[in-house]
Amino acid sequence: MKHIISHPLSNVLAALLGGYLFTWGFISLAITGSVFSGVDFHTAEHGALLIAFPLYLLMFFWIAVSQRFWLSRAVSFIGGTLMTLSAWYLQATIVQAGV
Amino acid sequence: MQTGNTRQAMAWLHTWLGLLAGFVLMVCFFFGSLSVFDREIDRWAIPETRFDPQPMPSYDNMLKGIFEKSEPDVAEYNQLMPIYHDPAAGDMTPRTELPPDEYWAYTTHRDPVLRMGVGFRVPHPAEADEHNHIHGNLTIDPRDGSLVPDDHLKIGSDWFYPLHYSLNLEWKFIGYYIVGLAAFFMLVALISGIWIHRRIFREFFTFRPAKRAQRKTLDIHNMSGVIALPFHFFFAITGLIIFASFFYFPVNSTMLKPLHELSEEIEASHKGLPHDRAGIDADIASVDAMIADAKHRWSERGMPGEVGFLMVTHVGDLNSYVSIYRAGSDRVALVGEGIHYKAATGELLREDPPHSFAEGAAEFLTGLHLQHFEHWFLRWLYVFGGLLGCVCIATGFIFYVEKRKSQHARAGSQGSRLTDAFAVATVTGIVVAACAMLLSNRLIPTDTSGKGDWEKIVFCSVWGLTLLHALWRSSPVARAMSNPAWREQALTITVLAVAAVIANWLTTGDHLIKTLFTERYLAVAGTDISLLITAAIAWVSARKLAPKPDKSLTRNLSTDTATREVGYE
Known part of the structure; x- marks a missing residue:
């Protein structure tokens, strides 16, 4: 895919959105997963948010400068969506159980 | 690219x-x-506040009376009351008749004046589960309890300070998002700057004043960027972390709100601090006695100190409790070693335990950014x-x-x-x-x-x-x-x-x-x-x-x- 020519601005936009979605999915899943494993919500939230920005930066750079155009976008957008949906499902399970 | x-x-x-x-x-x-x-x-x-920093004044003799006389802010009432009030329950409660639900007072080792505030509850809220508070904030001279006029702007703490994280653009919190995006771009610029300047160590010692303006400027740009690089990186990322759960990754108030609320209720029951009002009126015992007890407990732990933050939750209710937090002027982390008492009796309800590693790390980073230490x-x-x-x-x-x-x-x-x-x-x-x-x-x-x-x-x-x-x-x-x-x-x-x-x-x-x-x-x-x-x-x-x-x-x-x-x- 190295022949694809894209404007830097579109790469930055993709990196911002894709990186954000991936990070959102990651922290949501990290929090719900931790709570499911018995960790206190706020402890899980603090831990996830400490990792959030380094992870966002990593994803941003990967999408913005990567030679693997489609792979970086697929991982960020599809991965982010899947993690978000998983977190949603896990939350529903925990809330339903009431613990 | x-x-x-x-x-x-x-x-x-x-x-x-x-x-x-x-x-x-x-x-x-x-x-x-x-x-x-x-x-x-x-x-x-x-100029009328040019006197030495003061400790938290007596609650029983001074603060209580001031709290009881305070009123909701007119502008905030006009803005929020129509949103919070349930019209099906009848007319809106007049501003001066809103009952108080929360009192707080805050001071630091650099404050001659004392900041105080009251959160008034809306008796007939449209959404009962929400935090339906209309506020009334004030500043007093703690030596005699007199009010510092509201329209005397604290240029440092109420204008310059919020300007640096919100640009003082409050509409839809747009300023916070602009600053957040800029801080993130700064992290990107710092990392990409290190990447493109491969000879970063040599550039740190390079300044050619005799060269033309463009070259000199670049030398100063590189030098100032490298010399304070950890500082710049740290401040950008901690600034983002401070507001992350409110604005940048608000999972707890959006997608994970049901889980957050469930955990709050469980946490409240574990802590023994009532989550809701009981609906039964009750007086408040001596808060000064609770403060004296809290100071005694801090001393016993080997960390004697003054009160920095004081809060009364569910004011006037049987479930009301008083939270007393220690001023953190002798440490980096923003921890208050909170001690909580039942307001009606003064009975000790809880001493906050040491926080988990993740919470401790977040408190340390936040404290390092906000530098409340002396x-x-x-x-x-x-x-x-x-x-x-x-x-x-x-x-x-x-x-x-x-x-x-x-x-x-x-x-x-x-x-x-x-x-x-x-x-x-x-x-x-x-x-x-x-x-x-x-x-x-x-x-x-x-x-x-x-x-x-x-x-x-x-x-x-x-x-x-x-x-x-x-x-x-x-x-x-x-x-x-x-x-x-x-x-x-x-x-x-x-x-x-x-x-x-x-x-x-x-x-x-x-x-x-x-x-x-x-x-x-x-x-x-x-x-x-x-x-x-x-x-x-x-x-x-x-x-x-x-x-x-x-x-x-x-x-x-x-x-x-x-x-x-x-x-x-």
Whole structure:
């Protein structure tokens, strides 16, 4: 895919959105997963948010400068969506159980 | 960027995201630096509060009465009551009849005055599960309980400080998002900057004053960027972390809200602190006795201290409890070692246990950013680190323009001209606006209604004028020359800063000999000295920027025209 020519601005936009979605999915899943494993919500939230920005930066750079155009976008957008949906499902399970 | 190499892509990110974010980051860094001494600037701006910091006054003898007399803010009531109230339950409860639900009082080792607030509950809320509070905040002189007028703006803590994280743009919290995006772009610019400067160690020691302006500027940009790199990185990322759960990744109030609420209820039951009101009226026992007990418990733990934050939850209800937090002036982390008592009886309900590693790390990082600790040398290092960030951003602007202005001039492009004008308004313009605001604070009579609002108008108007001035004077940049607005605004800073110091002397009698020697008051002396140093730096800069006579013309033209300012129009 190295022949694809894209404007830097579109790469930055993709990196911002894709990186954000991936990070959102990651922290949501990290929090719900931790709570499911018995960790206190706020402890899980603090831990996830400490990792959030380094992870966002990593994803941003990967999408913005990567030679693997489609792979970086697929991982960020599809991965982010899947993690978000998983977190949603896990939350529903925990809330339903009431613990 | 995919088609080029990684270094080119990083250079693109560094240049363009750095430039775009730079206009916001300059505001964040400059006013963030001033915020290190926000309370001291408050003392300068409100002369009647120029006395020594005070401990938390007696609740039973002073605060209780003030809390009970306080009322909801008129503007907040008018804005929020129609949203919070359930119209099906009848008419809205009149403002002065809203019952209090929460009291708080807050002070630090740098505060002579005490900030207090009441959260009033809405009796018939549209959404009962929400935190339906309408607030009434006030500031008092803790020596006698008298009120500090609301329209006397705390320029340091209520204007400069929020400017650095919200740009004071409250509509839909847009300012927080702009600053957040700029801080993220700053992290990108820092990392991409390290990537493109492969000889970073050598560049750290490189300064070539004899070279032309573009080269010198780049050297200063690299040096200031590298010397304070950990500081810049740390402040950008901790600033983002502080607001992450509220604005940037608000999972707990959006997608994970059900889980968050469930955990809050479970947590409340574990803590023994009632989550809701019981609906049964009850009086409050002696809070002073609870404070004495809390201090005793802190001493027993080997950390004696004063009260920094006091809160009463579910006021007037059987489930009401009093939370007492220790002032954190002797440590970095923002922990309060909270102790909670049942309000009706004074019975101990809970002592907060040590936090988990993740919470402890977050508290440490937040504390390091907010620097509530009492360590003056470190506070000054924060100021210098922040100002070094300003230097890095400003030289970045200048390098961008210097590198491109000849090319743009040949092509007839206005890019450099506009960038330069915005840079002038962002670099010198904010200093002009800040000095003008301080001067107006001393010139507007104390009894003027809405004095603080007038000061805000002065700040915004002057800042706007600096941009207009920079744009008006920018035409030489389109011909690859310098914008005279840089020098003119530097001179304006000199005049305004000196005038502010003189106005402070004339209106309060607090001149430097008095505040430094005869009746020492370092908050005011420090602000005055900082203004004078600013004036001196601006004066030296203006002299350096003075147009130099062109020697080739001097040789050819008559004496009258020989001194023509060829650098300008």
